[in-house]
Amino acid sequence: MKTQNLAAAIALAVVSLHAQANDAAKPQGFLEDSKLSLNSRTYYYENDDHSKGGINQRETVETLRLDYKSGFTQGTVGVGIDAQMIYGLHLDGGPGHHPGTGNSFWPSDSDNSAQDDLARGDANVKFRVSKTEVHVGGALFPQLPIMRATDSRTMPQNFDGGVITSKEIDNLTLNAGQLEHSTGRASTNSTALSVAGATEASNQFRFAGGDYKVNKDLTLQYYFANLDDFYKQHFLGLVHVLPLGDDQSFTTDLRYFNSSSDGKNSSDAAGYAFNNNGGYAKHAGEVDNVTWSSMFTYQLGGSKFLLGYQSVSDDGGFVALSQGNVTKDGKALAKNGSNSEDNGGNAFYLFTNSIVGSFIRAGEDTSFAQYTYDFTRVGVPGLSAFINYLRGDDIKDKTLNGVTHSEWERDAGIDYVIQSGYLKGFGTTLRTGSYHSSGTGVADQDQTRLIFNYTYNFL
Template sequence: MNQRFALPLFACTLLMSSSSWADFVKDSSASLNLRNFYFDNDTRNATGRTAEWGQGAIINYRSGFTDGTVGVGVDALGMLGLRLDGGKGKHTGSTMIPDESDGSARHEWSRAGATAKLRVSKTVLRYGDTLQPILPILKTNDGRVLPQTYSGGMITSEEFDNLTLVAGQLEHMVGRGSTNKSGFAVGGPSGRLMPQSNKFRFAGAEWKATPNLLLQYYYANMEDYYGQHFAGFLHTLPLGSDRSLTTDLRYFHTESDGANASAQGRAQGYRVGGYTHGSSGEIDNNTWSAAFTYKQDGHSLMLGHQRVSGNSNFVQPNQGGTGEGAGGTSNYILTDSLVTNFTRAGEQSTFAKYDYNFKSVGLPGLSAGVAYIVGSHIKNTRGEAQDEWERDITMDYLVQTGTLKGLKFSWRNGSLRGNATSDQDQNRLIIGYSIPLL
């Protein structure tokens, strides 16, 4: 375990020695999560193909809190990845299995860590290196054998009815295909090693204004790169038995901060990739999206539109250029898809998604979906207009009964075409199973 977190964990132990262990033990849980993952990404009009197969095992322990005014607890993660097939020369470009020194796929990789937690009333402070936030300004990626994890501190408060307050500072992360800690960065110019920031600060509020209306506001600051405001509106209108219409509105305003805000800092490498106004490398972006989802019985149909302003790409944390094997990100946007995310400068995207739950026809556990996104008006580094489209198919089946109850099978298929990037066809086959240990 990282020595940096030994002190807070030792302090927890001392506090627990004088407290009741009743709830700490009673509310504890532990599970072994197994994930078998085959990943194939075929870049059709360029050299290179990634095709790999891996097995992941994650032990996830979460304690309860000790009794008393101040409750103390600890969470821990132990993760192991095994290479089942390194791709026979098709490991290049992998974001799933770490590299050996010669660039080949490693046979195994592992990491472990813990997070101390403190509870006072309905407020919880967490400090450690197993944080996995899912927030509008930072979304943990869990799209390969092992998930991303973050190091730092977070506080979540629910002291007031229907209001959740969140704040924190994160300093490092470990990518989904890595064992190395990385600082924060944005998606930079191709082939350039990005300077790392070790301060990602954030705060936000989510207010359940009515049972059917959620209002959100968040602010995040990646030191020397950007500051980002987010506002969200999520409303569900009941339309009778098993029918509803959900409105999802999202807006991001992002501007340069610190080194990225000065020509001197950008000359030192604090730049964003892609098109920027005047080729400055400065972050300056507004992105908004609107989606409407109609649900009836097992059917779900989403239609939406998104626009990215033209001075720079939309940004959120993207450590792929840090040289630490930390590639692979998720963004809290409606066009974050299987292959790409439709967030280039000037991009205008229209999208549709249809999902069906086969429970309605007597097949519980089976669901499928198809999505189609078209992006246009993309500015490349020369300011020329480009376009792209993506079609995704998903299918999941969760075994409902019998010896294999809880076993989940998933298939993901995506095709990307256009002149903004290389054409790609991607397939993912995933088998997951969770075994309770406590």
């Protein structure tokens, strides 16, 4: 849907619905169930790139995000609106501390310096019939196994298109839709959809699937996704929680992806092939991957002990949406001028989606462990902390003539949310990550993130 048409439709709907609210004898769900909130996020980001010529990126930004979510009008078909507006201000970075290209934290001006400020907004119309909802527009934030919008920087990644969610059958949630463009976490402009390393794009990402809750302890998942001219992907998931007694449980979480090439990607068309995550590919530039990931969690009181293992097949790396190299019309991204914003950065539904690294290269086998603690158990509600370690081995790399390499990462974090008083809900997040690789063309990095969040609810 064109932005102008969507804006006009929203304006007409708001005028009509306010008129109805004034005249109606009973309250309208559209206004009665509306939610309006303002989120303030102050974000300090430091990334020390240890590669030759790398820089120590240090930037601080402030963003204000206004979210409006209406209820639905009464009647057989309920109608509503979701809208979001964001304003961001670059506070500090210092000379030489803002990467001008490939920056997924904050957009750059034409001279590769950080933009002083930015603003963006989007909205969508929603409809509800019984227990089925349809959302159409540009303020979509899917959180599905085959598509996860990320909110790991100053602004959330959002998509435009249409999504259907149905809960007509007890214990079964069905999702389907088509996404066409994305606005990245360091961008104000939307782009067509692609994968990392490609220079062409697609505006058709179709998906369908569902979550079935067999009982209170067992959930099964299946999803299918297709990024036209790039890849097809099947996902299977299982989550089982085994109660072990008072304040104890054992959780099994299994995830399986099978991805193959589609359309122009399988015909070696220029721009539709890609670097397959820098690893070896049986058919260069084509999608050919099986990835399975497992995690086992033992919870005892406030402690959680996590152990996991992940395996990526030899024929090519794991694939997910990432459109950092293309513009809205699918052309290669310019590194200056109006196209200097980087729409890269993505999230994916694997346990190795870490602070710095991804651990999704061809042939890679990763073992990981994590310990988390909830300090509510010792009288400090709102405080939690974690440490983890990941190590990936047997990574295939065509530049090493068949020799495999490895990588590892060590992370730690702490979160605290004030529970009462004038600052109730004010949150502080600290993350640190240290990543090292023995491979070629992969930079060792150390990251620090300090984030202050506060959300004020007007409605």
